[in-house]
Amino acid sequence: xxxxxxxxxxxxxxxxxxxxxxxxxxxxxxxxxxxxxxxxxxxxxxxxxxxxxxxxxxxxxxxxxxxxxxxxxxxxxxxxxxxxxxxxxxxxxxxxxxxxxxxxxxxxxxxxxxxxxxxxxxxxxxxxxxxxxxxxxxxxxxxxxxxxxxxxxxxxxxxxxxxxxxxxxxxxxxxxxxxxxxxxxxxxxxxxxxxxxxxxxxxxxxxxxxxxxxxxxxxxxxxxxxxxxxxxxxxxxxxxxxxxxxxxxxxxxxxxxxxxxxxxxxxxxxxxxxxxxxxxxxxxxx
Amino acid sequence: xxxxxxxxxxxxxxxxxxxxxxxxxxxxxxxxxxxxxxxxxxxxxxxxxxxxxxxxxxxxxxxxxxxxxxxxxxxxxxxxxxxxxxxxxxxxxxxxxxxxxxxxxxxxxxxxxxxxxxxxxxxxxxxxxxxxxxxxxxxxxxxxxxxxxxxxxxxxxxxxxxxxxxxxxxxxxxxxxxxxxxxxxxxxxxxxxxxxxxxxxxxxxxxxxxxxxxxxxxxxxxxxxxxxxxxxxxxxxxxxxxxxxxxxxxxxxxxxxxxxxxxxxxxxxxxxxx
Numbered sequence: 122x123x124x125x126x127x128x129x130x131x132x133x134x135x136x137x138x139x140x141x142x143x144x145x146x147x148x149x150x151x152x153x154x155x156x157x158x159x160x161x162x163x164x165x166x167x168x169x170x171x172x173x174x175x176x177x178x179x180x181x182x183x184x185x186x187x188x189x190x191x192x193x194x195x196x197x198x199x200x201x202x203x204x205x206x207x208x209x210x211x212x213x214x215x216x217x218x219x220x221x222x223x224x225x226x227x228x229x230x231x232x233x234x235x236x237x238x239x240x241x242x243x244x245x246x247x248x249x250x251x252x253x254x255x256x257x258x259x260x261x262x263x264x265x266x267x268x269x270x271x272x273x274x275x276x277x278x279x280x281x282x283x284x285x286x287x288x289x290x291x292x293x294x295x296x297x298x299x300x301x302x303x304x305x306x307x308x309x310x311x312x313x314x315x316x317x318x319x320x321x322x323x324x325x326x327x328x329x330x331x332x333x334x335x336x337x338x339x340x341x342x343x344x345x346x347x348x349x350x351x352x353x354x355x356x357x358x359x360x361x362x363x364x365x366x367x368x369x370x371x372x373x374x375x376x377x378x379x380x381x382x383x384x385x386x387x388x389x390x391x392x393x394x395x396x397x398x399x400x401x402x403x404x405x406x407x
Numbered sequence: 408x409x410x411x412x413x414x415x416x417x418x419x420x421x422x423x424x425x426x427x428x429x430x431x432x433x434x435x436x437x438x439x440x441x442x443x444x445x446x447x448x449x450x451x452x453x454x455x456x457x458x459x460x461x462x463x464x465x466x467x468x469x470x471x472x473x474x475x476x477x478x479x480x481x482x483x484x485x486x487x488x489x490x491x492x493x494x495x496x497x498x499x500x501x502x503x504x505x506x507x508x509x510x511x512x513x514x515x516x517x518x519x520x521x522x523x524x525x526x527x528x529x530x531x532x533x534x535x536x537x538x539x540x541x542x543x544x545x546x547x548x549x550x551x552x553x554x555x556x557x558x559x560x561x562x563x564x565x566x567x568x569x570x571x572x573x574x575x576x577x578x579x580x581x582x583x584x585x586x587x588x589x590x591x592x593x594x595x596x597x598x599x600x601x602x603x604x605x606x607x608x609x610x611x612x613x614x615x616x617x618x619x620x621x622x623x624x625x626x627x628x629x630x631x632x633x634x635x636x637x638x639x640x641x642x643x644x645x646x647x648x649x650x651x652x653x654x655x656x657x658x659x660x661x662x663x664x665x666x667x668x669x670x671x672x673x674x675x676x677x678x679x680x681x
Contacts (some may be wrong), residue, residue: 127461185639215645222643226590227636232582239653244645252653272562274589288644331467 134158135296135327136182141191144178153352154191163293164318164328166338166360169348170374172177177330178222179298182329183220212314216245218381219289223300225281229273234265234284237273241292251353279310286317296327303337315340333375339364349373437557441488444558448662455669458553462673463547466680468663472543475676477548486558495559497549505545509538548551561585575652583637591630598622 125404136159136195143152152174159165169175175365180186184205185272195214219241222228231237238259242252260266263283269354274282282302289297299318303311318341322328332338338345345363347356348374356363370376435444438445444452463475518533556564565585566577602618610618 180639183643185643211647212645220640220643220669222636222640224636227633228640229638230583230586230637232565232586235563236652238580240641240646241644243651243653244647249653256653270560270562272586274586274593292644 122391123181133194134160135163135196136200137194138181139194141181141188141194141389143181143186144175144189150352152181153318155354157346157357159327159329162322162325163328164322164341164343165330165346166342166345167329167331168333168335168345168363168375169331169387172351173348173373174346174352175301175333176319179329179331182298183218183221183297185215190359208401212245213238215241216292217294218296218298219294220291221289221302222284223299223304225278225285225347226273227279228285228288229276232272234260234271234273234276234287235269237284238287238291245292245298255291257292259287262290263287278305279307282306282310282314290390292363294326297321299328299330299332299336301332302330303332303334311337329376335364335375347373347375411539435486437486437488440487440562442488442558443503444482444486444554446655446661447665448658449559449563450557450570450656451658451662451666453564453570455666455673458670458673459551460548461550461589462676462680463544465677468680469540469681470544471656471676472540476547476550477544478672479547479554482554483550483557486554488554488557493550493553495676496553497546499543501546503550505542509541512537512541534559557640567656569652576649578652587633589635590633591626594629595622595626 134159137156138155141155142150144150155178155326167178168176177186181200182195184195184200187200187202189352196217198204198210200214205214206214219311229237231240235256239252239257244257247255257266260269263286265280265283268276268280268284272353273284276284297318302314302318318328318330320362322341322343328341330337330341342360345356345358345360345367346354349355349364355373356366356369367376412530417631459478463472466472466475478489480493484490513530513534514528516531516534516537518531520529521532521535522530559567562582562585565582568578569575599622602622
């Protein structure tokens with residue numbers, strides 16, 4: 122089965138959503154008729170206002186929730202509860218896909234940072250030495266070696282985010298699912314996070330970033346899709362095209378009209394918070 | 408002059424509880440500073456403290472028990488634990504718990520009269536010795552337990568318990584309880600503080616009870632949703648019901664020497680105190 126999955130994934134898309142809908146208990150809809158295909162190596166930003174279905178989409182991609190209707194495939198195989206109940210498929214799928222939860226406190230459930238980063242590798246059949254090697258490497262990459270014996274509840278927001286990323290990096294998945302990764306981060310941590318995602322993209326990883334932070338999407342994604350407030354996927358395209366469509370962004374509650382003073386006079390205009398692709402940088406000569 | 412605003416009893420209790428848990432459960436500051444016991448492998452520490460506890464229980468000789476208590480104090484001093492804090496921590500609750508249990512034994516144990524009291528009461532010599540033994544045994548045992556907790560980070564202690572064949576699943580649950588009890592306590596404290604910031608004047612008792620009940624319900628609901636999210640986060644990283652841990656402990660020659668030395672002392676104490 123594992124070999125089958127590897128063979129299938131070499132030629133198949135990473136995820137295929139075919140008319141996928143999802144509703145929580147009580148028929149509260151979270152996703153409506155989503156169609157999306159994601160190829161390996163893409164960096165996709167999923168944009169949407171709060172409650173539009175971004176987090177649900179990621180949980181479906183990670184095989185934690187399953188569609189109420191429609192079909193979902195991962196690496197060319199149906200991603201169903203029955204498929205994940207099979208040990209070899211589950212092992213291979215979990216080994217390939219990592220999810221960063223929106224609330225770091227949810228993800229950091231172990232007593233120390235070291236235990237947290239070791240949790241996923243320990244679920245594999247790697248030897249103790251290999252697990253320790255991977256943990257040390259992840260701690261080094263995220264520059265959090267000094268936190269190894271600390272309890273997660275004593276960390277700052279930025280540190281928690283780094284530990285959560287390290288806990289995925291130790292498994293070195295080929296697909297990263299990031300749920301609002303920049304939420305609550307200070308500017309320096311946010312800039313560091315952008316660099317981290319860009320590094321993963323350059324290393325050939327498939328990245329899916331769910332966010333309502335348009336500047337993050339602009340920096341890290343090479344494809345953007347947008348959910349509206351009725352949980353439908355309403356746009357899918359290159360960042361420059363999507364992020365410059367102000368009507369679309371306003372309809373989806375991603376930008377808004379507000380007032381603030383310009384040269385002493387209150388003015389009203391839409392605020393997309395997007396940098397111009399042609400904005401200038403001063404680079405030192407040489 | 409306006410009246411000072413009274414702090415609600417439940418808010419105060421919560422703040423005290425958080426503070427007490429911080430102080431008593433983890434004692435991180437002490438467990439991470441340089442000292443004799445802090446330098447030892449936690450597994451050796453557990454085994455050596457257990458053997459000393461056993462010798463305290465089996466010893467029937469007052470000088471031997473006093474020596475073991477002295478040893479506990481010496482170990483505390485060598486582990487950079489402030490002695491006044493250590494002694495206070497052990498003896499503060501001793502009169503309430505052990506003292507109350509032991510009190511009747513002073514009077515009802517048959518034997519020669521030691522001190523005569525009014526109303527025909529008398530403390531017997533045998534009763535006094537029994538109470539002295541009990542207090543000394545309990546205080547020495549509690550001291551040894553406190554030594555272990557104060558000089559070992561809670562997380563290392565949990566891991567080291569696997570040497571006693573405590574199931575890993577149980578240790579995982581204990582570790583997560585330790586982790587999330589804080590989060591929920593802090594959430595509860597925040598909830599009460601935010602309530603307080605919006606309360607003007609004094610609440611009627613019925614209203615205070617209603618707020619308390621509503622907050623408890625909200626907290627329960629939050630903890631339920633948190634637990635299901637945590638389980639999803641575990642599943643996402645490959646958890647399928649079997650917990651595994653990395654054994655990062657390493658036995659060094661000092662650990663072997665310490666373990667053997669303490670076990671010898673414990674055996675000697677049992678032999679001398681038989």
